[in-house]
Amino acid sequence: MANKIKRQAKQLKRYTNRRLIWRNVRFYFFYLVLLGLIGFVFFFIYTYLEDTLSRYESVQPKYVAEEFGKIFIEQDYKKLYTYEDHSELSLEDEEDYVNYISSLTEGTYIDYKEVPSKDPNVKKYSVTSNGRSFASFTIEKTGEKVNCGFLGDVEVYAPGDITTDVIQPITYTVTVPEGSSLFVNGNPVSVDHIVSSGEKTFADGHLPEQLNVPTSLCTYRFTTALGVPEIKAADANGQPVALTDKGNNTFAFSYNYQDEAMRAEHEAHIVDFAQKFCMLTTKNALINNVRAFTKPDSNAEEYILGLDRTWLNKAESYSFANIETCNYVAFSDSIFSCEVRLDYTSITKGKENTYHWASLLFLEKNGDKWLIYDIDFLVE
Amino acid sequence: MLRQYRDQKPSRRSEQPKKKRLLQKNDPQMIEMRKIRSRWHWGTFRHILLVFFTLILAVALAVVLAAGQIFNGPSMTASDLLVKTLTESSALKFVPYLFMQDRYVEDALNRNTIETTDAMTDVSLITVRARDPEPLETGEEAEEELYIETVVGATYRGYMMVVLDPSRVSVGVCRNPFTNEAGLRVNEIIAQYGAVGGINGGAFSDPGGQGNGGKPLGLVYSQGEKLHSPGYGYPVAAAFDENDILHVGDFTKQEAENLTFRDALAFGPALIINGEPALVDGGSGLNPRSAIGQRADGAVLLLTIDGRQANSLGASYADLIEIMLEYGAVNACNMDGGSSACMFLNGEQINDGLALSGSRRLPTAWIVK
Structure with a gap:
């Protein structure tokens, strides 16, 4: 009996050991499955995070801003031209635009950074060149949202506007001789920009016809937006026409004023004529004294000869004051004009009179002498 | 075999054959049975313990790996956000330094200014x-x-x-x-x-x-x-x-x-x-x-x-x-x-x-x- 019990106990032990081994096998199989599941969960978490974080990063507004920022940093101004409103550019084209901005930013450090915006739907960025702001751009909320899992819904931004401080519309007024062509930055300005024509210069009607000097002008008005433009004019023969900056964005054709150079040479002669002319009006000079200054058969001589002095009285004394010559204009090597002014005081029959005398004289070289061939009296 | 063993167990029912004696406490079967029960329970306990600690470890590891992925993963913005969030708190400001080098944490803080x-x-x-x-x-x-x-x-x-x-x-x-x-x-x-x-x-x-x-x-x-x-x-x-x-x-x-x-x-x-x-x-x-x-x-x-x-x-x-x-x-x-x-x-x-x-x-x- 005892042996039987022992045998049964042994059998029981063997059986139990097998059962325990089998249970362990089942458990570790389950455990491996569990580890596999954990691994799968890890993989799932990793994939989820990778996906969510990538999506979250991709919708950040800084990348939308980067699209615009790159245009400036890479100085891709042709692309910038397509973004910026350039409706105000009428005389400049894409090439001018690119060249102008390139010239402004060449060799400078360009960067951009966000600046405060009062509109919560708009982010604003300032672009700087060597620290100085020269452009700005915006990005705007589209209203669309991207779900970024545990990071919530992220607003999607889209590029907004680009504005450069480069485009600064300035209106110019340029007066050139009629028949001339006007060029801005090398581009011809169409006649559509002419606002007036037929304006006469002071020399109109006073110059010999064979002298090719313009005496009639027209005025252009146009707007440029890329800094200070290069404005040039050429006459009908293609010869450059000098333009003078009159201030306030106004340029005008100008004759060759040479006060400094010519006054020293001609002033005494001019003043002498003016004084003699004044004296002639008080019978204190002879007509031939005055005539000697004029060109024979000229308007000037004709005027002198035609002067009616019959009713004039000779002055007992006379004097000159405020004598001035100016605006010497050389039309050619042999023709010039100038203005002369003086106050002539005469005492006639005890009565003192002062006259202001101002006239525009045209002189022509005749041999080694300069003779007056035309006179225009200035109203002042 | 167990079933057989159970069949051998004394039954309280009256039809139990009288010739079979009841197992005594000191019988080898009873001793073996106690040992088996003990080994069974201990084994079960060990298995539960192993599963429990594995799950705890897995959760902890998942948290650490997830944090590591956010700190060093594909989104610099999310990384900066987490760094800033934690460094603004009183108790958890040390955490970013566990996952990132000091200079990267400083870089993240410098990138985020007001x-x-x-x-x-x-x-x-x-x-x-x-x-x-x-x-x-x-x-x-x-x-x-x-x-x-x-x-x-x-x-x-x-x-x-x-x-x-x-x-x-x-x-x-x-x-x-x-x-x-x-x-x-x-x-x-x-x-x-x-x-x-x-x-x-x-x-x-x-x-x-x-x-x-x-x-x-x-x-x-x-x-x-x-x-x-x-x-x-x-x-x-x-x-x-x-x-x-x-x-x-x-x-x-x-x-x-x-x-x-x-x-x-x-x-x-x-x-x-x-x-x-x-x-x-x-x-x-x-x-x-x-x-x-x-x-x-x-x-x-x-x-x-x-x-x-x-x-x-x-x-x-x-x-x-x-x-x-x-x-x-x-x-x-x-x-x-x-x-x-x-x-x-x-x-x-x-x-x-x-x-x-x-x-x-x-x-x-x-x-x-």
Whole structure:
């Protein structure tokens, strides 16, 4: 009996050991499955995070801003031209635009950074060149949202506007001789920009016809937006026409004023004529004294000869004051004009009179002498 | 075999053959049976233990790996956000340094800045509406002048308390003068002044996140009385002058006196000054926040954002600016946030605060009478 019990106990032990081994096998199989599941969960978490974080990063507004920022940093101004409103550019084209901005930013450090915006739907960025702001751009909320899992819904931004401080519309007024062509930055300005024509210069009607000097002008008005433009004019023969900056964005054709150079040479002669002319009006000079200054058969001589002095009285004394010559204009090597002014005081029959005398004289070289061939009296 | 063994077990039933004897305690079968039971139980216990610790380890590992992936993964923005969020907290600011090299943490912090102007508040931009000369008598009337709206964003949920009459908003303190004793909970400060509501206030001494909330930092004015000087690392303050206009900025002691502040608390940064929002470059972390602002009509905006919760991670400074701008704030200043952020009205906490034991003990609060 005892042996039987022992045998049964042994059998029981063997059986139990097998059962325990089998249970362990089942458990570790389950455990491996569990580890596999954990691994799968890890993989799932990793994939989820990778996906969510990538999506979250991709919708950040800084990348939308980067699209615009790159245009400036890479100085891709042709692309910038397509973004910026350039409706105000009428005389400049894409090439001018690119060249102008390139010239402004060449060799400078360009960067951009966000600046405060009062509109919560708009982010604003300032672009700087060597620290100085020269452009700005915006990005705007589209209203669309991207779900970024545990990071919530992220607003999607889209590029907004680009504005450069480069485009600064300035209106110019340029007066050139009629028949001339006007060029801005090398581009011809169409006649559509002419606002007036037929304006006469002071020399109109006073110059010999064979002298090719313009005496009639027209005025252009146009707007440029890329800094200070290069404005040039050429006459009908293609010869450059000098333009003078009159201030306030106004340029005008100008004759060759040479006060400094010519006054020293001609002033005494001019003043002498003016004084003699004044004296002639008080019978204190002879007509031939005055005539000697004029060109024979000229308007000037004709005027002198035609002067009616019959009713004039000779002055007992006379004097000159405020004598001035100016605006010497050389039309050619042999023709010039100038203005002369003086106050002539005469005492006639005890009565003192002062006259202001101002006239525009045209002189022509005749041999080694300069003779007056035309006179225009200035109203002042 | 077991079944066979069980068949051999003595049965209480009467039909059990009498010739079989009952197994005794010392019988080898019984001894073996006890051993088997013991081995079986111990084995089961070991298996359960192994599974349990494996799961615990897996969860811990998952958290660490997930944190590591956020810190060093494909999104620099998310990494910066987490760094900023954790470094703004008192207790967890060491965590980013466990996952990232110090210089990368510093880089992340440097990438996220807030730039404010040095402008002083332009009082001409605020026109405080004429007050009713008769004091409000009943709670109902008082509430007409005060309302709370829920504000919800992608990562936050919060509450905006709008107080139309700015003279109702002042600073409540736990005691005057301040001592080394613990501060009071915001609802206790509100009750102490007989006020109807309020939010937490300004900066306070909180070394290692273990402060007792009894000592403020920076400027504190309460009802015309200066209780604490500016500075102590919190130069920026929000302060009402005697004309109920909220000034936001960096005030020296002399400036505070010249501007005749009525109530003031320090924290910062300034969010909006004279309608100009501060520039938040890269944003800040997502945390519970509080802020105070004022509209052009003088109405005071008291904002509390819940954070560090599953349904509200928190708000950044940029979020606060956006909310304040939407509510028409001309001037606004960030106040103490984190576990301090709370809003009360009529004795009830409006927001879901972080602390299980109610609001934190603090030295100061913005209260609404």
